[in-house]
Amino acid sequence: MRSIAEDLTTRARIRDAAIGLFGRDGFARATVRAVASAAGVSPGLVIHHFGSKAGLRDACDQHVLWQTATQGREKTDPGSTRQLIQDYLNHPDQYADEITYIRRALSDESEAGDAFFDAVVKQTQDIILAGMEAGTIRKFDDVPSTAVVIASNSLSILMLGRHLSRTLGTVGPEPHGIGPELLRQLTLPALEIYTHGFYTDARFLDAASEAINHNTNSGREHAP
Amino acid sequence: MRSIAEDLTTRARIRDAAIGLFGRDGFARATVRAVASAAGVSPGLVIHHFGSKAGLRDACDQHVLWQTATQGREKTDPGSTRQLIQDYLNHPDQYADEITYIRRALSDESEAGDAFFDAVVKQTQDIILAGMEAGTIRKFDDVPSTAVVIASNSLSILMLGRHLSRTLGTVGPEPHGIGPELLRQLTLPALEIYTHGFYTDARFLDAASEAINHNTNSGREHAP
DNA sequence: TCACACATTAAACACTTGTTCAATCCGGGA
DNA sequence: TCCCGGATTGAACAAGTGTTTAATGTGTGA
Numbered sequence: 001m002r003s004i005a006e007d008l009t010t011r012a013r014i015r016d017a018a019i020g021l022f023g024r025d026g027f028a029r030a031t032v033r034a035v036a037s038a039a040g041v042s043p044g045l046v047i048h049h050f051g052s053k054a055g056l057r058d059a060c061d062q063h064v065l066w067q068t069a070t071q072g073r074e075k076t077d078p079g080s081t082r083q084l085i086q087d088y089l090n091h092p093d094q095y096a097d098e099i100t101y102i103r104r105a106l107s108d109e110s111e112a113g114d115a116f117f118d119a120v121v122k123q124t125q126d127i128i129l130a131g132m133e134a135g136t137i138r139k140f141d142d143v144p145s146t147a148v149v150i151a152s153n154s155l156s157i158l159m160l161g162r163h164l165s166r167t168l169g170t171v172g173p174e175p176h177g178i179g180p181e182l183l184r185q186l187t188l189p190a191l192e193i194y195t196h197g198f199y200t201d202a203r204f205l206d207a208a209s210e211a212i213n214h215n216t217n218s219g220r221e222h223a224p
Numbered sequence: 225m226r227s228i229a230e231d232l233t234t235r236a237r238i239r240d241a242a243i244g245l246f247g248r249d250g251f252a253r254a255t256v257r258a259v260a261s262a263a264g265v266s267p268g269l270v271i272h273h274f275g276s277k278a279g280l281r282d283a284c285d286q287h288v289l290w291q292t293a294t295q296g297r298e299k300t301d302p303g304s305t306r307q308l309i310q311d312y313l314n315h316p317d318q319y320a321d322e323i324t325y326i327r328r329a330l331s332d333e334s335e336a337g338d339a340f341f342d343a344v345v346k347q348t349q350d351i352i353l354a355g356m357e358a359g360t361i362r363k364f365d366d367v368p369s370t371a372v373v374i375a376s377n378s379l380s381i382l383m384l385g386r387h388l389s390r391t392l393g394t395v396g397p398e399p400h401g402i403g404p405e406l407l408r409q410l411t412l413p414a415l416e417i418y419t420h421g422f423y424t425d426a427r428f429l430d431a432a433s434e435a436i437n438h439n440t441n442s443g444r445e446h447a448p
Numbered sequence: 449t450c451a452c453a454c455a456t457t458a459a460a461c462a463c464t465t466g467t468t469c470a471a472t473c474c475g476g477g478a
Numbered sequence: 479t480c481c482c483g484g485a486t487t488g489a490a491c492a493a494g495t496g497t498t499t500a501a502t503g504t505g506t507g508a
Contacts, residue, residue: 010455010456026250026252026332028250028252028253029252031494031495031496032495032496032497033494033495033496041456041457042456042457042458043457043496043497044456044457044458044459044497044498044499045455045456045457047496047497047498048455048456049455052496052497053495053496053497103331106384106387107327107331107383108250109386114387114390117384117387117391118391121391131423135424136423136424136425136427136428137422137423137424138420138421138422138423138424140413140416142409142412142413144392145392145409145410145412145413146413146416146417148388148391148392148410148413149410149413149414149417150417150422152377152380152381152384152387152388153376153377153380155380155384156376156377156379156380156383156384157376159331159380159383159384160330160341160376160379160380160383162333163330163338163341163376164372164376166338167341167342167345167372168368168369168372184436185366185369186369186372186373187432187436188366188369188429188432188433188436189364189366189369189370189372189373190373191428191429191432191433192364192370192429193370193373193374193417193418193421193422194417194421194422194423194428194429195421195422195423195425195426195428195429196362196421196426196429197362197417197418197419197420197421198361198362198374198417198418198419199355199360199361199362199418199419200359200360200361200362201360201419202419202420203360204360204415204418204419205412205415205416205418205419205420208411208412208415209412209415212408212411212412234485234486255464255465255466256465256466256467257464257465257466265486265487266486266487266488267466267467267487268467268468268469268486268487268488268489269485269486269487271466271467271468272484272485272486273485276466276467277465277466277467
């Protein structure tokens with residue numbers, strides 16, 4: 001957890017302002033002048049400290065993505081990704097900029113975003129393997145693909161958070177963004193599916209399994 | 225299904241070129257000159273036909289998003305969204321531009337993207353209600369939230385497709401992008417979870433249910 | 449006190465952007 | 479045939495972009 005940070009070095013102030021603007025407006029729309037203005041400095045100083053706008057982006061990637069990606073990997077205890085996301089989403093005011101920045105990095109083509117996604121998938125796979133051994137998670141044939149599915153489902157809350165809070169119409173203090181209210185509303189339905197399943201029987205699964213493993217490549221009975 | 229389209233009107237050629245460039249590079253990065261060059265016309269003609277770059281974007285939204293969103297709503301038969309996505313993802317060469325455009329519209333703040341997401345959620349909700357009545361889908365207390373969760377999970381394949389194909393390393397003819405190979409690899413794990421669940425028992429569900437319905441707002445036992 | 453290195457700025461530069469405008473091209477009615 | 483309206487273009491414009499540069503402040507060690 002980072003400190004409230006008032007006496008930051010100028011370089012750090014510029015970086016934090018850039019994280020906020022890059023996440024909110026995207027790398028192309030956010031201008032160097034806007035970053036400088038948000039940090040209370042001149043545009044030239046931004047270039048002086050980071051070499052170029054791309055260098056500034058690299059510094060932001062380093063600060064937000066690589067740090068969290070590797071910090072997650074240090075904790076060998078499975079479930080650290082879960083707690084990382086929990087930490088993020090339970091303190092929306094503190095981490096809002098980081099959340100939106102990660103979303104942008106996962107959307108745009110970004111090497112750091114790729115590393116972050118890979119880290120999340122790896123953590124998920126470790127969780128699944130440990131859970132399968134402990135007996136809390138069902139045994140899956142294709143663990144890597146299952147981990148990708150689970151990670152993708154988890155990250156979808158982050159990617160589509162704006163739409164989720166919009167359609168569900170959370171009545172919390174913050175109308176937009178991903179917050180605790182939204183999570184509380186989605187946790188039970190998600191766990192319901194993860195616990196008892198979505199379908200009542202294996203009809204769709206058997207049909208898809210037979211369609212895929214045997215003949216044509218047109219998997220017509222795909223899940224919604 | 226659209227025709228192969230060689231004898232298109234110039235306006236349509238510009239629009240299609242813009243759909244491709246807006247989807248691939250984003251609205252801000254894609255320039256009017258690049259669109260004009262891709263369509264084989266001059267930059268001035270783009271403005272002449274669409275008034276402005278924003279007008280061009282509106283025309284693209286109209287063509288890709290509103291059309292599919294409303295076209296989905298016309299078919300009362302539940303499952304049309306599924307078939308729409310299936311149609312899209314089974315003809316990647318034909319619909320690749322539309323797919324990336326929809327992804328961009330869902331990421332960026334776009335009124336048309338909002339409408340598309342709402343349409344998908346509504347379709348999903350109709351599917352769930354029909355399935356609950358037919359007995360093929362389990363009965364859920366909070367159907368709207370469940371529909372949002374299912375729709376979000378489905379769209380995550382679209383949002384994170386680049387990462388999915390990258391980490392799973394599909395060996396198909398197209399190394400990148402969302403294609404039939406990727407879908408085939410993800411269908412069975414997803415249906416496995418949707419059929420038999422992810423956890424072995426209701427431990428996490430009960431814990432989360434008690435934590436949310438009773439006391440503190442810190443849902444510590446959240447799914448991954 | 450004095451340099452010296454660094455932080456910082458205002459102004460300018462080169463370039464790209466979206467858009468405008470006058471000038472052409474061209475096909476189809478009178 | 480002539481003419482006219484729309485399609486189309488090349489050149490230009492004004493604004494905004496990232497970056498450079500010379501100058502100025504500013505604190506620190508000798």
